[in-house]
Amino acid sequence: MTDKPILPGSWLGLLGGGQLGRMFAQAAATMGYRVCVLEPDPNAPAAVVAEKHICAPYTDEKALEELASLCPAVTTEFENVPAQSLEFLASKGVRTSPCANAVRVTQDRFDEKSFIRSALCPVAPHLLILSDHDCEEVTPDYFPAILKTARLGYDGKGQITVNDKRELLSAFEKLGRVRCVLEKRLPLFKEVSVIAARNSKGEVSVYPVCENYHRNGILAVSIMPARVDEEIAKNARAIAERIINKLDYVGVLCTELFVLANGQL
Known part of the structure; x- marks a missing residue:
């Protein structure tokens, strides 16, 4: 090119x-x-x-x-x-x-999480769900959780909160038994995001961290700069830069993250 x-x-x-x-x-x-x-x-x-x-x-x-x-x-x-x-x-x-x-x-939530982990960035505990058997094998420590379709879900679509195996099996059926990801629910403080831009020479610009608020699963308000500790903002920007470089991405990329109640990303 x-x-x-x-x-x-x-x-x-x-x-x-x-x-x-x-x-x-x-x-x-x-x-x-x-x-x-x-x-x-x-x-x-x-x-x-x-x-x-x-x-x-x-x-x-x-x-x-x-x-x-x-x-x-x-x-x-x-x-x-x-x-x-x-x-x-x-x-x-x-x-x-x-x-x-x-x-x-x-385009695939499980592949995306695997990639992010390969970039040495934190991800929530999660499991790939492909069958009823996979649902039955989930251990109690994963609940409460959110079952999400691996592909095409956005703005709160394609995901169901589950509290036990019975609810998980029901949710898997409701989602059409398509490839899914079960993600453990964590105590969240707020959602933040970072926009980064990278050119074909590998030069990266990372913008200030935003904090985001949703209504009915759809982004309603973003505040920049995010009202978080400087260390959290620094770590969020470092994660965004690591991901955009690992992807060899050329263009503008938004990385969304959650700040946990304990202050970790």
Whole structure:
């Protein structure tokens, strides 16, 4: 992949049409770039402000070919765009940031936690749940817990609180017996997040820590800087930098963390 600058006046491609994509398209336009969005929803927030909208599924090869023919570089505005779509674009010589492998890690909660642990960052105790037998094998010390679908859950969707094996089996059935992660509930103080940006040279900028508040599982308020001890903020920023480097991620990445009641991340 070349690091040759892509200058204003060029087309930039965007997979996904949500609110982050809308902000991307608007910011790019003010810098003189032209934005083409590939998004199946005709009324998606980014689609209605971009100069061009290809209204098609993310996996539509004809649509991806059109995007590749127009845009020297493509990004994604959320983690659930199929990684194979980014691989397809890269095979056509398109600069894809982030790369498919980095996106793939974030699309499965169990794989994501395994990766984070490999980066020597803390994660909550968790188990992979694939069957009723796995539910039966969970020891009492894991409860209370939250059963989460491994893929596609967000904004509080695809997750159920469970207090014992009976509730776990019921929750697993309600979630369709798909690949799940059981995550032990911990005493939480607050949620924080860190935005980091990394370029293709490996240079990283880490921004101040935010604290976040949700309503009905959806982010409602963020406060920056977070009202936490300086040591917690320092550790949170170090974790975000470690993860973005370990992923070899090029782009902007938000790492979400919980501060426990005992002050640990």
